[in-house]
Amino acid sequence: MDMENLIHMANKIGEFFESVPDREEALLGISGHIHNFWAPRMRSQLLECVDSANSEGLKPIVLEAIRAHRNNLLPRH
Amino acid sequence: MHKQLNEKDFGTPERTSDREVTLEIDGMQVTVTAGTSIMRAAAEGGVNVPKLCATDSLEPFGSCRLCLVEIEGRRGFPASCTTPVEPGMKIRTQTPKLQSLRKGVMELYISDHPLDCLTCPANGNCELQDMAGVTGLREVRYGFDGENHLASKKDESNPYFTYDPSKCIVCNRCVRACEEIQGTYALTISGRGFDSRVSPGTDQSFMESDCVSCGACVQACPTATLQEKTVIAIGQAEHSVVTTCAYCGVGCAFKAEMKGNEVVRMTPYKDGQANEGHSCVKGRFAWGYATHQDRITKPMIRSKITDPWREVSWAEALDYAASEFKRIQKQHGRDSIGGIVSSRCTNEEGYLVQKLVRAAFGNNNVDTCARVCHSPTGYGLKQTLGESAGTQTFKSVEHSDVILVIGANPTDAHPVFASRMKKRLREGAKLIVIDPRKIELVSSPHIKAAFHLPLKPGTNVAMLSALAHVIVTEGLLHNSFIAERCEDRAFGQWRDFVSLPENSPEATQQITGVSADLVRGAARLYATGGNAAIYYGLGVTEHAQGSTSVMAIANLAMATGNIGREGVGVNPLRGQNNVQGSCDIGSFPHELPGYRHVSDSTTRHLFEQAWGVEIQPEPGLRIPNMFDAALDGSFKGLYCQGEDIVQSDPNTQHVTAALSAMECIVVQDIFLNETAMYAHVFLPGSSFLEKDGTFTNAERRISRVRRVMPPKAILADWEVTVQLSQRLGYPMNYKHPSEIMDEIARLTPTFHGVSYAKLEELGSIQWPCNDDAPLGTPIMHIDHFVRGKGRFIITQYVATDEKVTRKFPLILTTGRILSQYNVGAQTRRTENVQWHEQDLLEIHPHDAEDRGINDGGWVAIQSRSGETVLRAKLSERMQPGVVYTTFHFPESGANVITTDNSDWATNCPEYKVTAVQIKPVSEPSDWQQKYTRFSKAQQDLLDQARPGHA
Ligand code: SF4
Ligand code: SF4
Ligand code: SF4
Numbered sequence A: 001m002d003m004e005n006l007i008h009m010a011n012k013i014g015e016f017f018e019s020v021p022d023r024e025e026a027l028l029g030i031s032g033h034i035h036n037f038w039a040p041r042m043r044s045q046l047l048e049c050v051d052s053a054n055s056e057g058l059k060p061i062v063l064e065a066i067r068a069h070r071n072n073l074l075p076r077h
Numbered sequence B: 001m002h003k004q005l006n007e008k009d010f011g012t013p014e015r016t017s018d019r020e021v022t023l024e025i026d027g028m029q030v031t032v033t034a035g036t037s038i039m040r041a042a043a044e045g046g047v048n049v050p051k052l053c054a055t056d057s058l059e060p061f062g063s064c065r066l067c068l069v070e071i072e073g074r075r076g077f078p079a080s081c082t083t084p085v086e087p088g089m090k091i092r093t094q095t096p097k098l099q100s101l102r103k104g105v106m107e108l109y110i111s112d113h114p115l116d117c118l119t120c121p122a123n124g125n126c127e128l129q130d131m132a133g134v135t136g137l138r139e140v141r142y143g144f145d146g147e148n149h150l151a152s153k154k155d156e157s158n159p160y161f162t163y164d165p166s167k168c169i170v171c172n173r174c175v176r177a178c179e180e181i182q183g184t185y186a187l188t189i190s191g192r193g194f195d196s197r198v199s200p201g202t203d204q205s206f207m208e209s210d211c212v213s214c215g216a217c218v219q220a221c222p223t224a225t226l227q228e229k230t231v232i233a234i235g236q237a238e239h240s241v242v243t244t245c246a247y248c249g250v251g252c253a254f255k256a257e258m259k260g261n262e263v264v265r266m267t268p269y270k271d272g273q274a275n276e277g278h279s280c281v282k283g284r285f286a287w288g289y290a291t292h293q294d295r296i297t298k299p300m301i302r303s304k305i306t307d308p309w310r311e312v313s314w315a316e317a318l319d320y321a322a323s324e325f326k327r328i329q330k331q332h333g334r335d336s337i338g339g340i341v342s343s344r345c346t347n348e349e350g351y352l353v354q355k356l357v358r359a360a361f362g363n364n365n366v367d368t369c370a371r372v373c374h375s376p377t378g379y380g381l382k383q384t385l386g387e388s389a390g391t392q393t394f395k396s397v398e399h400s401d402v403i404l405v406i407g408a409n410p411t412d413a414h415p416v417f418a419s420r421m422k423k424r425l426r427e428g429a430k431l432i433v434i435d436p437r438k439i440e441l442v443s444s445p446h447i448k449a450a451f452h453l454p455l456k457p458g459t460n461v462a463m464l465s466a467l468a469h470v471i472v473t474e475g476l477l478h479n480s481f482i483a484e485r486c487e488d489r490a491f492g493q494w495r496d497f498v499s500l501p502e503n504s505p506e507a508t509q510q511i512t513g514v515s516a517d518l519v520r521g522a523a524r525l526y527a528t529g530g531n532a533a534i535y536y537g538l539g540v541t542e543h544a545q546g547s548t549s550v551m552a553i554a555n556l557a558m559a560t561g562n563i564g565r566e567g568v569g570v571n572p573l574r575g576q577n578n579v580q581g582s583c584d585i586g587s588f589p590h591e592l593p594g595y596r597h598v599s600d601s602t603t604r605h606l607f608e609q610a611w612g613v614e615i616q617p618e619p620g621l622r623i624p625n626m627f628d629a630a631l632d633g634s635f636k637g638l639y640c641q642g643e644d645i646v647q648s649d650p651n652t653q654h655v656t657a658a659l660s661a662m663e664c665i666v667v668q669d670i671f672l673n674e675t676a677m678y679a680h681v682f683l684p685g686s687s688f689l690e691k692d693g694t695f696t697n698a699e700r701r702i703s704r705v706r707r708v709m710p711p712k713a714i715l716a717d718w719e720v721t722v723q724l725s726q727r728l729g730y731p732m733n734y735k736h737p738s739e740i741m742d743e744i745a746r747l748t749p750t751f752h753g754v755s756y757a758k759l760e761e762l763g764s765i766q767w768p769c770n771d772d773a774p775l776g777t778p779i780m781h782i783d784h785f786v787r788g789k790g791r792f793i794i795t796q797y798v799a800t801d802e803k804v805t806r807k808f809p810l811i812l813t814t815g816r817i818l819s820q821y822n823v824g825a826q827t828r829r830t831e832n833v834q835w836h837e838q839d840l841l842e843i844h845p846h847d848a849e850d851r852g853i854n855d856g857g858w859v860a861i862q863s864r865s866g867e868t869v870l871r872a873k874l875s876e877r878m879q880p881g882v883v884y885t886t887f888h889f890p891e892s893g894a895n896v897i898t899t900d901n902s903d904w905a906t907n908c909p910e911y912k913v914t915a916v917q918i919k920p921v922s923e924p925s926d927w928q929q930k931y932t933r934f935s936k937a938q939q940d941l942l943d944q945a946r947p948g949h950a
């Protein structure tokens, strides 16, 4: 799917959780949201992006959240 | 439920009081609520006192003098409609004297009435006729040759009803209905004495006046003076069936008054709990689309969208659809197809579509059009309060002292609820309106908003945080409520956040454009004015921060303790009839019925056992994700029931490109809608008059929809889904929609107590309805929140990406008007077009002048998504810098302009904010020209399938 759009969507989620005072909670919030609402194919693509050299479009907090909770985001089938 | 044609009329409204009064009427003991009229007390005791100017939907007026009674120990003959009961009263309703007085009154009326009863449309259903009978009128001594009104001219300007002054008895019921029930004040009695007659506006015709065609006056009129044109054309009905309006989220109950299978008229049902006997122009009059010649009643297929349609049997159409879905899955994988549930269809139909997707397709790629309207409500309220629904019943508004309306325009979009709200406002409740436009409520007859905060589109969150800032920093919090009912830590974090100087009204003024004083005043009023209720609509949800705003609203209600009782609460005004229901029954890709996540294994197992299949534990694609996936080639097939995604979803060209890239689109609808032009299989659907089922309105009220005529396409919508599923190798066994509801109830805790039998008994049910609440739940979160403790959530304002620039210096916002509904497929096929025959671009005169744009001239509107052309309407309702349009007509292309920006949490599109430029032009846009050619070509392909039709 359109990678640029996925990055944009992930960043918007990140923007919301940036204001959560507890950083760990914010990271969990971001990964939890993506886990709960994104179809596996979208998550796989996002993970690919994080793993590739093209992750600079992602906000630092999003990158951090995905890296910290990578396992949670892996498709289950 | 077949009803008597007319419900009993008690003459005057029901009163509420803890006190009871016992009196004697015609020798019979009667006990009634204090404040009740003698007339009503008699009616409750079974005695119907003659009456003409009284009816129980209106306050008594005491003008006709027909309802006179004798009261022991009192002189004279008081009117029973205006005299309240007193303990120990002894009343006589019938004596020779009363009889002769009444006869005299009737004689006067009849001497100025055309005696054409046999050919009058009200014949058999006329109160004047009834009263002539009841009073024993046998002769008219005054003769008919004196001065009379028999030659007065009819006003036929309204497309739905006629005003025939020759039959008017000047009982004033219509005037009072327009004032008390509808709140429009369009009618007056003009002239004096003998000359007095009802008049819309200042001697205008109905269509020229302020009349909004709600029908309340027609309903109240005891004679044929105000009469539906359908009754004039086909006569009085012979039976009636109670059902639910299929238009907006108010969910009004109507009696379909029938002659065989033909609807004579739809009249609002007095015992309908959502509407209490009121209606709007859509539900009351705009039902003719159901039998419109554009209805498609035979299944059709084609292999390419450039091929002509071919009419085929149901079996062939369903075989073809099933084989295509199977082929695609084989070729592109199980997840390459999906389905869309419509918020216009019933709960039962929606449930079956999501079941088909999860069980027969074997994936979770199901979504509903609520995605594009209230998905942020579901998310935001669940996060904060624990349940994805509004907290109140409509009736609750009668107890509100302060009403805050944000991002909603109830007089146009939820008219019947607006009338109830306006009634409360006229009684003195204070009003705060937060809206970029000066909506009608801001100043309407006998109503003036205490505060109108005309914020810039896209700045709701900044505004809501500023209100919270004032409440916290000025010490207006409801501390005991918060301490007892809310999570402590989250509250503390939220309090610290909103207290920051950057959230003060003085700081946010730059963002919202609203002066700090106004914001402070509004916040104080909301926090300290007594019971305060918030009502909101799509002006809150359809933003990049839609979910954040919903949470900010819940925060405000919790902070001030305005939740968990009558008169308060958080009230999303749902757009379509079954938005609430379609969300409840599991049509989101991540949730099973009852808002339970697909990853929750207990719930999944419950459904797996019941359905006998394995359910995927991962969320499926949401509608916008489906489009993106279609464009990248991984999504190829769609079953779309009752939804017109091409017209209603944003960025039309993106949507049509996505659909064009797919291999099998199955559309089930009553018309060849815009989406059907991209379809390969067309399955003819049923209108609400042809189906049994339920709708759930904005107050969580489940109401029955009842079939009044057989489906035009033979199969009911639910049967079509069942047959498709069968062919996909997943048989479903239901004999009636009631069995589908039984299954929903069995598998969904909040619905455990719901059944058709109980709906029959109670009229309607507000969920949750289960062992804890066997009669349903009018008000939620009374002693504790559904999630336990309420959770405050920090709502940081983030400016939308859709910023005005030099290239696109204006903000376009979109909305709705009263007479048209959503994509207009239904209302455009009725006389409602007389009120709105095209979408217009509203623009402030300054912006228009700067660009040389004249009222009524063509203007091009351009955004980064596309360009369209509309006619301009200069309007002071707009603030400079903001333009507005509706999206009821496909050729307007309002969604060619809107972008694919969306809410961060739910992907609900940001319909309310698009940066645009506008300029005067002389011809339609490229897109419009292409659209006209495409739609003409598609119409030809349809005509080829139906030679001789139309
Ligand atoms: S139009 Fe009907 S309701 Fe109105 S005053 Fe005349 S008779 Fe009464
Ligand atoms: S139709 Fe409604 S708005 Fe129009 S005059 Fe009658 S009551 Fe008033
Ligand atoms: S208010 Fe809504 S539900 Fe009621 S009649 Fe109008 S459109 Fe129908």
Ligand code: FES
Residues within 6 Å of the ligand: B050, B051, B052, B053, B054, B061, B062, B063, B064, B065, B066, B067, B068, B079, B080, B081, B082
């Ligand atoms: S009904 Fe009481 S005065 Fe008319």
